[in-house]
Amino acid sequence: MWRKLRQRIGKWQGVLIGASTVAGLVIVAGSAGLFQLLEWAARDQFFRLRPRESVDPRIVIITLDESDLPQVGQFPMSDALLAKVIKNIKAQHPRVIGLDIYRDLPVGSGHQELVEVFKSTPNLIAVEKLVEPSVAPPPTLRQLGQVAMADVVLDADGKVRRGLITVKSKSGETRESLGVKLALMYLEREGVTLEPINTEKKYYQLGKAVFKPFTGNEGGYVGADAGGYQILLNFRGTLENFRTISITDVLLNQIPPDLIRDRIVLIGATGQSFNDLFFTPYGSSFFTSPQRMPGVVIHANLASQVLSAATEGRPLIQSWAEPVEWLWIWGWSFAGATVRWMALQVNPANKKVSPKGIALGFCILPLGGTLIGSSYIAFLGGWWIPVISPLIALIGSAVAIAGYHRLQLQREKADLEILLETATEHYDAVEADLQNQAEEAVREGERRLAQFLEAVSVGVVVIDANGKPYFVNERGQELLGKGVVSDATAEQIPEVYQNYIAGTDRLYPPEDLPILRALKGDRASADDIEIHRPDKILPIEAWATPIYDESGQIAYALVAFQDITERKRAEEALKQAEEKYRRIFENAMEGIFQSTPNGRYISANPALAQMYGYDSPEELMGTITNIQYQLYVDPQRRAEFVQLMEQQGAVSEFESQVYCQDGTMIWISENARAVCDVDGVVLYYQGFVEDITQRKQAEVERQKFTEQLFQLNKAYLRFVPRQFLQLLDKESIVDVELGEAVQQNMSILFADIRDFTTLSERITLEDNFKFINAYLSRMEPAIIENNGFIDKYIGDAIMALFSGEADNAVKAGIDMLNRLAEYNTTRTRPERPPIHIGIGINTGSLMLGTVGGHNRMDGTVISDSVNLAARLESLTKDYGVSLLISHHTFQSLHHPVEYAFRVIDRVKVKGKSKMVSVFEIFEADPLTIREAKLLTKPKFEQALFLYNRNNFREAAQLFQDCLDVIPEDKVAQIYLLRCQQEGYS
Numbered sequence: 009m010w011r012k013l014r015q016r017i018g019k020w021q022g023v024l025i026g027a028s029t030v031a032g033l034v035i036v037a038g039s040a041g042l043f044q045l046l047e048w049a050a051r052d053q054f055f056r057l058r059p060r061e062s063v064d065p066r067i068v069i070i071t072l073d074e075s076d077l078p079q080v081g082q083f084p085m086s087d088a089l090l091a092k093v094i095k096n097i098k099a100q101h102p103r104v105i106g107l108d109i110y111r112d113l114p115v116g117s118g119h120q121e122l123v124e125v126f127k128s129t130p131n132l133i134a135v136e137k138l139v140e141p142s143v144a145p146p147p148t149l150r151q152l153g154q155v156a157m158a159d160v161v162l163d164a165d166g167k168v169r170r171g172l173i174t175v176k177s178k179s180g181e182t183r184e185s186l187g188v189k190l191a192l193m194y195l196e197r198e199g200v201t202l203e204p205i206n207t208e209k210k211y212y213q214l215g216k217a218v219f220k221p222f223t224g225n226e227g228g229y230v231g232a233d234a235g236g237y238q239i240l241l242n243f244r245g246t247l248e249n250f251r252t253i254s255i256t257d258v259l260l261n262q263i264p265p266d267l268i269r270d271r272i273v274l275i276g277a278t279g280q281s282f283n284d285l286f287f288t289p290y291g292s293s294f295f296t297s298p299q300r301m302p303g304v305v306i307h308a309n310l311a312s313q314v315l316s317a318a319t320e321g322r323p324l325i326q327s328w329a330e331p332v333e334w335l336w337i338w339g340w341s342f343a344g345a346t347v348r349w350m351a352l353q354v355n356p357a358n359k360k361v362s363p364k365g366i367a368l369g370f371c372i373l374p375l376g377g378t379l380i381g382s383s384y385i386a387f388l389g390g391w392w393i394p395v396i397s398p399l400i401a402l403i404g405s406a407v408a409i410a411g412y413h414r415l416q417l418q419r420e421k422a423d424l425e426i427l428l429e430t431a432t433e434h435y436d437a438v439e440a441d442l443q444n445q446a447e448e449a450v451r452e453g454e455r456r457l458a459q460f461l462e463a464v465s466v467g468v469v470v471i472d473a474n475g476k477p478y479f480v481n482e483r484g485q486e487l488l489g490k491g492v493v494s495d496a497t498a499e500q501i502p503e504v505y506q507n508y509i510a511g512t513d514r515l516y517p518p519e520d521l522p523i524l525r526a527l528k529g530d531r532a533s534a535d536d537i538e539i540h541r542p543d544k545i546l547p548i549e550a551w552a553t554p555i556y557d558e559s560g561q562i563a564y565a566l567v568a569f570q571d572i573t574e575r576k577r578a579e580e581a582l583k584q585a586e587e588k589y590r591r592i593f594e595n596a597m598e599g600i601f602q603s604t605p606n607g608r609y610i611s612a613n614p615a616l617a618q619m620y621g622y623d624s625p626e627e628l629m630g631t632i633t634n635i636q637y638q639l640y641v642d643p644q645r646r647a648e649f650v651q652l653m654e655q656q657g658a659v660s661e662f663e664s665q666v667y668c669q670d671g672t673m674i675w676i677s678e679n680a681r682a683v684c685d686v687d688g689v690v691l692y693y694q695g696f697v698e699d700i701t702q703r704k705q706a707e708v709e710r711q712k713f714t715e716q717l718f719q720l721n722k723a724y725l726r727f728v729p730r731q732f733l734q735l736l737d738k739e740s741i742v743d744v745e746l747g748e749a750v751q752q753n754m755s756i757l758f759a760d761i762r763d764f765t766t767l768s769e770r771i772t773l774e775d776n777f778k779f780i781n782a783y784l785s786r787m788e789p790a791i792i793e794n795n796g797f798i799d800k801y802i803g804d805a806i807m808a809l810f811s812g813e814a815d816n817a818v819k820a821g822i823d824m825l826n827r828l829a830e831y832n833t834t835r836t837r838p839e840r841p842p843i844h845i846g847i848g849i850n851t852g853s854l855m856l857g858t859v860g861g862h863n864r865m866d867g868t869v870i871s872d873s874v875n876l877a878a879r880l881e882s883l884t885k886d887y888g889v890s891l892l893i894s895h896h897t898f899q900s901l902h903h904p905v906e907y908a909f910r911v912i913d914r915v916k917v918k919g920k921s922k923m924v925s926v927f928e929i930f931e932a933d934p935l936t937i938r939e940a941k942l943l944t945k946p947k948f949e950q951a952l953f954l955y956n957r958n959n960f961r962e963a964a965q966l967f968q969d970c971l972d973v974i975p976e977d978k979v980a981q982i983y984l985l986r987c988q989q990e991g992y993s
Contacts, residue, residue, distance in 0.1 A: 021417065023345045026408045031341035034401040035334050038394070039230065046396040047164060047228025052167070052385045061244050065195065065314045067272045068251045069304055070097070070258055070467070071280030072109075079256040085111065087261065088118025091125045093275065096261050098129060100268035104193045106186050106311075107156060108133045108276030108304040109283075112144040119153060123148050130154070131193065135186050138177055156189040160286060160306055161238060168241070168285040168301075170222060171310045177234035187310030190272050191318075196309075200318055215318030226327040240325035240392065244312045246290050247278065247305050262716035272311060276304025303943065307609035323390025333394055338542050338755065343375055348406040351703055352413045372406050466547075466570040470555075471523060473563055475501070480591065486550065487571060491539050498524055510536040511545055516784060521554035526565035529554055533630050535572065598942035599676075599697035602683075605650060607635040610692055619676075619699050621669035631669070641665040641673055644755070652695060653682045675704040755810040755817035755851040755897060756874050757796070758881035759787065762844040764804045780804055781841070786831050788822035799869060805881075809869065814851045814900035818907065818929060821847045822889045825932030846890060848880025851897040876924060887912060888978030889931060895925035908938055910945050911952060928979070940974040948980065959989040 037043065070093070072080070090111070097105060111122075111134060126132065126148040135158035137144035145155040161170045172185050185190070192202065195215065205211040205218065212219045222238035224231055244250075255275070257263065277284045285300035286648035316322035330335065376399055383395045400913065441955055461468045467484030471477055475498025485491045498503045499518050507516040517526055522532035535549040550569035557563040567729070599616025603609050607633060612625040620639075622628040632638045636646035645664040652659045658681040665673050680695025750925050762781070766777050780803075787806060791798055796810040809815040824847065832842035852873030873896070880892045892912065898904060908931045914923040930941050941948075951966030970980040 009310070012711035018856050019679050022412045023342070023349050023409060026412055027287070027342040027345040028338065030405040030408055031334075031338040031401050034337055034397050034404065037400075038337075038397040038460040041790070043394075043396045044228055044230050047394055048163065048165065048167070048169065050383075050395040051169070051228065051387070051392060054384055055243060055289040057384065058388065060195075061249060062224075063249055063251060063340050064165070064244055064308075064316075065251070065271075065306050066315055067274065067312055068102075068253065068268055069278075069308055070273060070275040071252050071278040071304075072248075072255045072282070074252055074281060076256045076279075079259055082116075083277070084111070084115050085255075086104075086116030086118060087114055087122040088116065089269050090115075090404070091118055091122040093255060094122075094125050094129060094132065096258050096263065097268060097275075100263055101270065102268045102273040103131065103197060103270050104190050104272050105129065105132045106156070106272065106274045106965055107132065108138070108186060108192045108307055108309065109157075110135065110143045111146050112136075124860060126154075127152070133186065133189055133193070136183075138175060138183060155183070155188040157183045158186055158303065158307070160303065161233075162286070163232075165287075167289065167291065168306055168753045169289065170238045170329065171241045171313070172218070173221075173239060174239040185307070185310065186274075187307040188235065188314060189316035190274070190307075191311040194272055194315065195318055198319070201306065214314070216321040217317035217324060219315075219324070225927070227325075228394060228396070240327075241309060241315050242323070242325045243309045243314075245309075246301060250305070250308050250312075274304050274308055274311075276307070278302040280305065315809050318647045324680070327392045331522070333397075336394065337401045339381055340375070340398035343373065345405040345409045347372075347375060348409045349413065350411065372403055375402055437743065461567055461883075464568075466568045467522060468566065468568050470564050471498070471501075471527070472564050473527065473561075475524065475527060477501075478564065483842060484569070485541060489539075493647065498527075507541045508540055508955050510538045522550045523565050523567035524773070526552035526554045527562060529562060536796055537569075547572050549575075599696075599699075601694050601697065602694045603635060604692050605653075605690055606648070608633055609635070611645065616697055617672075619697065620666070621672075636825060639666045641667060649678070649680075653680070657682045659695075663704075674699055674701040676700060696776045703813065741875065750856055751853060752811060752856055754856075754873075755796075755814045755849060755876035755900070756765050756854070756869070757791070757808040757810065757817050757821060757847060757849050758805065758877050759808075759821075759845050759882055760805040761844060761845045762885060767841075767843070783831070786827050787824050790827055794823065796820050796821035809856075813902065815902055816850075817849050818893060818901065821849055822907075822929065822931045829932070829934075844890070846884030846892075847899050848877050848882070848884060848892050850874075850877035850880060850894040851900045854877070880926065882897035883913075883915065887928070887982065889928045889930070891929040893927050893929060895927065898925070898927050908933075908942060911949060912940065914956075941977070944970040944973050944980075949982065951980075953985065955983055958990075960990045963987055 023171075040825070048678050052733065065169070072083070072085075077083065080086075090109075093798050094105065126134075126146060130152075132149070134146050134149045136150075136155055137143035137159060139159045144150075149155055157172070157175065158166050159172055159175070161172050163169055163318035171187070171955040173188050174184050176180050177183055192214075195201070200215040203213045205213050210221045217415075219239060222232075223420050224234040226240065240625050244626060251267065251434050253263065253267065265529060284303040285296060286303060286306060288301045288306070291298045291300055309633070312986070313324070317324055327333075350432050378622050379398055379402060380395060383393045385688065386393045386792045392709065454841070461479070461481045464481070466481070467487045468481040469477065469484050469488075470479040476494060477496055478493045480488065480491045490505070493504050501507070501520055501524070507521065508514060509516055516537055520534070522538075525532040525791075531551075533549070533551045533895055535547075537548050537550060539546045548569045549572045549970050550567050552565060552567040554562045555564040555566055597615055598617045600611075600613040601609060601616055602611045602881075610627040612628050614625060617623070617625045617628040620628060622631065636643045642665065649659060649664075652662070660679050662678040662680070663675065664678070665675055667673055677698045677700045678695055679698075679979045680693050682690045683694050684690050768779075771779065784806065788798060791806075791808045794810070794816045795812050796808045799807045799809050801807075808817075808820065810820070826844060828843070835842050850873050852871065856869045876894055877894075880894060882894050884890060898909070907929055909927050909929050912926045912928045913927050916923055930938055933941065947966045948970050951963045951970070954966065956964035964984055967980045967984040967987065970977060971984065974980070
């Protein structure tokens with residue numbers, strides 16, 4: 009193998025050396041800049057061949073050429089006309105304006121007007137020239153920082169192929185080029201800003217584009233000036249690729265609607281006589297004279313390139329690193345050498361072929377076209393790949409290989425003549441030597457075959473064409489009990505080697521023996537042969553095949569055989585196991601099945617057939633051909649069964665409802681697994697089925713009973729609140745016993761409807777109950793939502809308890825009053841007048857427990873705190889207020905100032921000597937009344953203080969002041985009357 013490989017490498021050695029030499033020379037020449045102009049020209053041609061791009065809708069150019077001179081009068085135009093042009097453009101609301109006209113000195117009249125226009129136009133950018141001879145920008149715009157540079161970079165042939173992004177001025181300031189500054193100002197309005205990626209390498213991110221600086225050796229450039237920050241220009245096109253309008257139309261204000269609005273506007277000279285023109289890739293072709301591009305169009309191209317790259321991802325011109333370009337050149341050099349070499353190898357010595365130049369052309373033209381085409385396609389994608397240097401390498405390597413081939417043919421001709429003489433001399437000696445080697449090889453082959461046959465683990469017997477034993481290996485002698493019996497005939501072989509039909513005492517027929525059938529040309533096998541030995545009988549399996557000589561005649565027959573005693577025992581054990589499984593299958597109490605994934609039964613036992621109401625498994629399998637739709641009540645369950653099998657390979661206790669033969673439905677539970685072949689493909693599902701109908705019925709009954717218990721418990725909770733049970737530390741009402749009680753510190757809320765008796769007399773008893781239930785159903789949520797519970801309903805009255813914070817009780821009372829106000833909006837008819845309630849709240853210690861007898865008991869609370877809460881509720885009628893709380897509750901509030909409150913009175917509870925302060929909570933009063941009470945609260949409390957000090961005259965005056973603000977304040981009315989009754993009139 010290595011010899012052949014060296015020969016192949018030797019044949020291609022010239023190609024490798026020639027291609028590498030030519031590639032190296034081309035790379036050296038390219039690095040010296042010899043192909044620079046040609047590479048530029050090729051790139052220029054690509055620009056001209058590229059399909060014309062669409063007009064950029066974001067840029068408008070205001071052109072100034074010779075046709076505008078009658079209107080502007082002179083060039084440069086006067087300051088007055090320039091000011092008018094800018095004003096008319098401003099009126100159209102452009103996003104940014106670029107003035108590509110130098111204006112470092114005043115021109116004609118209107119200079120001050122132009123300065124004012126400059127100051128009032130923050131989106132106007134003027135130009136300056138930094139490269140000598142330099143031209144300064146307008147002084148006003150320089151002070152405002154609205155200046156960009158107009159300089160362009162020229163290559164050695166005078167063309168503009170690179171764009172200058174930024175450059176540092178002599179003063180050290182960084183100046184942006186006009187096109188770049190306009191594009192950045194435009195993109196800033198779009199939310200796209202410049203962000204550094206690698207400050208050391210000067211890589212910047214702008215929207216979708218990443219800008220990398222020109223280094224001087226990209227593409228066809230060699231050691232170019234890379235000063236400032238430059239990029240390769242990816243021109244959009246000439247002036248025709250941008251929207252334009254003449255400066256005359258602008259002066260006459262004949263601007264089409266929306267032409268300029270929200271766009272970049274560039275003002276610049278485009279006429280041939282204004283000398284602001286440059287050569288570009290579009291400047292010349294093979295058939296036209298050179299044309300120059302106005303500078304304002306170059307700036308527009310640069311702005312368009314930046315905008316399109318940042319917002320649309322339009323590619324920037326990129327190039328390969330130098331090592332990649334060298335590999336590119338070497339590849340084409342090798343391709344040229346290879347194609348030329350292969351062409352010469354096809355017909356190396358034919359003298360009738362066309363002249364060498366034409367033959368070379370046929371080899372190179374397709375490759376050259378491929379090279380140029382691939383470079384052009386890469387250029388369309390934004391890559392500048394060298395064309396000239398690989399093309400020269402391609403041609404040069406093809407020429408070099410042609411010369412190399414000619415020298416090789418001459419050398420080979422001389423070598424062949426010498427070889428012919430040598431071959432003739434040694435032919436006879438080689439022939440004799442080969443004969444000896446062949447004979448030795450045959451003998452060696454026979455020895456190795458014998459060694460191989462001795463080493464195999466099966467018995468081997470070889471007989472010759474006459475049927476006489478020729479060879480028996482060692483393993484064969486162990487099985488047969490003897491070796492070669494050379495005088496035995498073919499017919500005697502069964503008797504000599506004791507070959508019998510398995511399970512009988514009859515010799516195996518000679519004509520059926522595999523080895524004798526092989527003599528007739530058959531490849532035969534048999535596993536029904538037994539060797540009868542004196543001490544044992546050996547079942548064997550034999551394979552025989554004929555062996556042919558060189559003439560195609562059968563020379564020998566070979567049989568290989570092995571002892572299959574263990575296999576026979578295993579087969580017998582398997583047979584017994586299958587019989588045992590069959591008995592289990594037939595007699596099992598559970599249903600056993602095998603089914604295909606697509607829903608057919610392969611096997612089913614009698615128990616399964618009986619479970620489904622069929623007389624036999626055969627009837628079941630014949631009737632149900634689609635398990636999913638014929639058996640399952642819900643076909644989706646079968647789909648879920650199959651899905652679980654695919655995901656897990658087994659299911660356990662998979663419950664479903666199925667149809668029996670008579671249409672009745674039963675519940676089944678399936679346990680099954682998937683049986684797969686060696687490749688993991690599912691063959692069938694195997695499992696057993698259990699009838700769980702009775703169990704499911706029991707579950708339904710249990711669920712029904714549980715639901716009844718739940719509803720019963722829910723009904724109990726409507727009579728005995730859950731919180732009541734929790735306070736007694738009971739799990740259920742069943743655990744509550746008569747007389748059980750606990751002491752708790754709680755807040756008690758009493759609420760009652762004012763004048764309910766009068767109201768109830770107007771309506772029927774049935775309507776009374778409807779009214780009370782409608783009212784109570786609205787009050788109950790306010791209590792529950794504030795962590796309280798209703799202890800009892802006392803006719804139209806409510807008694808609620810709050811075991812947590814006192815704030816919960818106060819908030820519940822306020823919420824009840826707000827809900828009542830909302831309810832009253834529905835009670836506006838005479839027969840449905842609005843209702844009013846009074847609420848009293850007290851906080852203190854109480855006993856909570858059960859009272860009654862053995863047949864009837866109730867939950868209740870007992871303490872003076874409860875009596876005080878009821879007393880406070882009754883006081884709301886006297887004072888004409890809605891909500892009163894005791895000072896016990898007031899002191900338990902976290903932040904009393906969160907509520908609108910005032911002190912009302914001090915009262916004495918029946919049976920107690922201590923006075924209790926009473927506070928009104930008027931948080932739920934109508935807005936005007938609440939604000940009025942808050943406004944008069946300081947005077948009211950001062951008046952109450954004077955009243956309690958028996959200073960009735962001053963107290964009466966203050967109470968009267970309160971009534972002047974809020975005449976309906978019944979509390980103030982009561983205290984004013986008390987003052988008068990105490991002796992003041």
